[in-house]
Amino acid sequence: MSAPDAATPTAADPAGFAERLLRWFDRHGRTQLPWQRDPTPYRVWVSEVMLQQTQVATVIPYFETFMARFATLQALAAAPQDEVLHLWTGLGYYARARNLQAAARQILERHGGEFPAALDDVLSLPGIGRSTAAAILALSKGERHAILDGNVKRVLARVFGIEGDPGSAEVLGRLWRQAEACTPPQRAAAYTQAIMDLGATLCSRARPACARCPMTALCVAARAGRQAELPGRKKRARRGRREATLLIAESGTAGSRAILLERRPSPGLWGGLWAPPQFASAEEALAWCRRELGEPAQALRLEPIEHAFTHFDLTLKPLKVRCARARAVREADRLWYELGAPPKVGLPQPIRRLIGLLAASAIA
DNA sequence: CATACGTGGGG
DNA sequence: TCCCCAAGTAT
Numbered sequence: 001m002s003a004p005d006a007a008t009p010t011a012a013d014p015a016g017f018a019e020r021l022l023r024w025f026d027r028h029g030r031t032q033l034p035w036q037r038d039p040t041p042y043r044v045w046v047s048e049v050m051l052q053q054t055q056v057a058t059v060i061p062y063f064e065t066f067m068a069r070f071a072t073l074q075a076l077a078a079a080p081q082d083e084v085l086h087l088w089t090g091l092g093y094y095a096r097a098r099n100l101q102a103a104a105r106q107i108l109e110r111h112g113g114e115f116p117a118a119l120d121d122v123l124s125l126p127g128i129g130r131s132t133a134a135a136i137l138a139l140s141k142g143e144r145h146a147i148l149d150g151n152v153k154r155v156l157a158r159v160f161g162i163e164g165d166p167g168s169a170e171v172l173g174r175l176w177r178q179a180e181a182c183t184p185p186q187r188a189a190a191y192t193q194a195i196m197d198l199g200a201t202l203c204s205r206a207r208p209a210c211a212r213c214p215m216t217a218l219c220v221a222a223r224a225g226r227q228a229e230l231p232g233r234k235k236r237a238r239r240g241r242r243e244a245t246l247l248i249a250e251s252g253t254a255g256s257r258a259i260l261l262e263r264r265p266s267p268g269l270w271g272g273l274w275a276p277p278q279f280a281s282a283e284e285a286l287a288w289c290r291r292e293l294g295e296p297a298q299a300l301r302l303e304p305i306e307h308a309f310t311h312f313d314l315t316l317k318p319l320k321v322r323c324a325r326a327r328a329v330r331e332a333d334r335l336w337y338e339l340g341a342p343p344k345v346g347l348p349q350p351i352r353r354l355i356g357l358l359a360a361s362a363i364a
Numbered sequence: 365c366a367t368a369c370g371t372g373g374g375g
Numbered sequence: 376t377c378c379c380c381a382a383g384t385a386t
Binding site for chain 1: 368
Binding site: 047048049050051052053054055056058059093095096099126127128129130131132135147148149150151152196199200205206233234238239267308310 | 377378379380381382383384385386
């Protein structure tokens with residue numbers, strides 16, 4: 001039995017992997033990302049949660065604004081939920097924001113306001129799973145914990161030729177074992193950043209820059225010309241379609257126009273955010289309007305709003321009704337949203353656009 | 365194990 | 376137009 005090819009990394013001997021990666025990182029790694037400045041557990045935590053399923057370029061401005069307002073875990077815990085969601089508006093996956101604040105409050109109660117040091121305690125916080133917990137402890141404290149995000153999955157699947165759908169438990173298990181085997185005891189923070197950087201920059205999904213990659217000589221996919229086939233694809237169901245009628249109830253008050261919004265239930269789509277009441281049909285919307293707000297002075301159909309989600313397309317049909325204001329400005333789950341001086345609440349992206357159009361139409 | 369959860373960008 | 380994906384987690 002001959003000795004294994006020295007250039008071929010294996011799960012048993014992936015040492016060359018980390019060394020090559022770190023050497024590349026020292027020359028080409030990213031070091032100027034906002035959360036890399038003063039990488040406290042709190043700052044790294046917020047960044048990692050924002051970065052879940054979200055690209056770096058999208059996160060950066062949100063992170064800056066969020067940290068300016070909530071500089072500490074205590075500030076986040078003490079804030080009204082609406083303000084947290086307001087700063088999350090447009091970022092998506094709003095359960096992340098709700099969980100972030102819930103976790104901050106949990107840390108205050110159970111850990112005296114100090115971000116927990118033990119992996120199990122970190123893992124028990126809402127919104128923090130295995131990869132995020134590992135990333136926080138590795139990046140903020142240099143502890144050796146393997147991560148497995150989209151970047152790492154892609155790098156490992158290609159370099160080690162791990163076939164199959166990464167969504168399946170079996171392949172996921174192989175990827176985790178490989179990630180554990182590759183993570184070195186020394187320079188854990190740099191390594192963690194490095195493997196994400198490699199996946200995000202050179203080892204991209206569409207056009208990997210193998211010519212500049214430090215792994216090409218070892219890479220099973222590159223050596224076989226199979227970069228496009230790894231990692232395996234997850235077959236996804238065709239996108240469905242939903243539609244709803246939006247009741248845009250506009251108050252008749254001259255000089256201070258407002259529309260009625262309701263807090264959406266959580267969990268659920270846009271949970272905790274505010275949007276106009278939704279109905280299956282215009283008839284249902286009008287019936288509700290007469291019951292809750294009185295007979296509208298007029299009703300006007302506006303242009304439908306199309307919005308694409310990951311798994312479905314949503315068509316919102318706005319029905320604008322003019323009515324006399326009959327209720328308090330703010331209740332627990334209902335508010336009149338002033339177009340002039342709006343309260344700071346979370347708004348779904350399509351609703352934010354709609355409100356922008358309504359506000360502009362007043363000027364015309 | 366499959367599905368829900370947002371949004372913007374790329375091919 | 377349509378599919379895929381991006382620093383995943385919760386149920």
